[in-house]
Amino acid sequence: MVEDEVVDSLMRIGLSDKESRAYVTILRNGATTIRVVSEEADISKSYAYDIVGKLEERDLIEIDDHVQPTQLRAIPPAEGIDNLVSQLQTVESQLEDLFDSESYEQQKFSIIKSRRTILAQLNKLIDAAESELVLALPASVLHRVEDSLREARSRGVFCMLLVTEYDGTSSIDGATASIIQTWSAPAPVTLTVDRGDGIIASADAILNSNSDEYAIYHAEEHIVSSLFDSFIANYWPMGEQVHVGSKSQLPATFTSFRHAVFDATLHLMDGSVVTAEMDIRPTQSNAAFETTTGTIVAVKQSLVRPFSNDFPTQESFVVETPDDTFTVGGSKAFLEDFEARRVVFRSVSDTEQE
Incomplete structure (x- = not known):
């Protein structure tokens, strides 16, 4: 019985039934022969040669064929x-190289019930934000996420905040977001984080503890992107801009292209000349990213007023080099000439010193 259990255990870690029984036979006998393995493991002698070869390849046994x-x-x-x-x-290492972990993560989906759980999930996602977040939330529950928003901003996360159902009587802390807009009308509760996680819910789901409404959590990139597109096209333009954060001190590195667009806009509004070092490749291609440097001469955006975009979701640079002028968008851009993965802004004086 003990031997059968050992065989079962060996099979669970990848050995076949015959390999396991042959290995147990060799363990039990110490130094033994093909004939003994064949007899005790109940396998043919010719098959036994093949099996012991596999056991040797697994570094479980040694074969001494210098003796007879x-x-x-x-x-x-x-x-x-x-x-x-x-x-x-x-x-495991080889399988990890093959495993599409991004696709696996994107398959997450859940329905979140109860006001308390929805608010807890909002805070959890805000706390996990690394580069950017976008949030639309009723004014009366803003205090439930303010601490998380402040901490996100202190980590350098780019935050867009639309405070809905706002009556103008309460103050809003500018430390909670990079850009804050208010709107008196209701709107869906929307949160997107790092373009990979998103929550959408009716306002009633977090305003009324007895509500039957619920929130939906997604971690599928194209759905989260659609949540942002709906937010920026339908709700953000309706708001009144009440706070805009400061531009970054240069040099500054951005992994969030949206943050880079925001920052470039502030520098251009201030009359600053900004040089951008960017890892770019032609849009809709699988080409390798290459580093190029140019001066940002214009920005297309609907983040900061006055907006300069030609269509609701447009976020791009117009970049000028000594040889060319071209447009750059963020990840998976398709209308611009290039998509960017990493952006570094430097002042002209910094560039000249280099």
């Missing part, structure tokens, strides 16, 4: 198991 008959010796079990673990770790 050929001797088979088990490597000490602790060492043999270490060898198996090492092989599994190698396979």
Whole structure:
């Protein structure tokens, strides 16, 4: 019975039934022969040769064919198991290279019920933000996420905040977002974080503790992108701009293209000349990203007023180099000439010193 359990355990870590029984036979006999393995493991002699070869490849046994008959010796079990673990770790590394973790993460979807749980999930996602977040929330519940918003801003996260159902009687802390707009009308509660996570809910879901409404959480990139597109096209233009944060001190590095667009807009409004070093490639291509440097001469955007975009979701630079003028958009841009992955802004004086 114990031997059968050992065989079952070995099969669970990748050995076949016959390999497991042959290995157990060799362990039990110490130094043994093909004939003994064939008889005790109940396999043909010709098949036994194949199996012991596989056990040797797994570093579980040693084969001494310098003597007659050929001797088979088990490597000490602790060492043999270490060898198996090492092989599994190698396979794990290879599988991780093949595994589409981004696609796996994007398949997350859940329905969030109860006001308390929705607010908790909003705070959780805001706390996890690394580069950017966009939030539309009724004024009466803003205090429930203010601490998380302040902490996100202190981490350098670019935050867009639309405070809805705002009656003008309460003050809004400018430290909670990079750009704040207010709107007296109701709107869906919307949160997108790092373009990878999003929540959408009716306002009643978090205003009324007895509401039957619920929130939907998505982590599928194209759905989260659609949430932002709806927000920026339908609700953000309706707001009144009440706060705009400060432009970054240069040099500044951006992994969020939207943040870079915001910052470039403030610098251009201030009359500053900004040089951009960017990792770019032609849009709608799989070409390698290449680093190029140019001067930002214009921005198309609907983040900061006055807007300069030609269509609701447009966010792009017009970049000038000694040889060319071209447009740059963010990840998966399709109308611009290039898409950018990383952007570094430098002042002209910094560039000249280099």
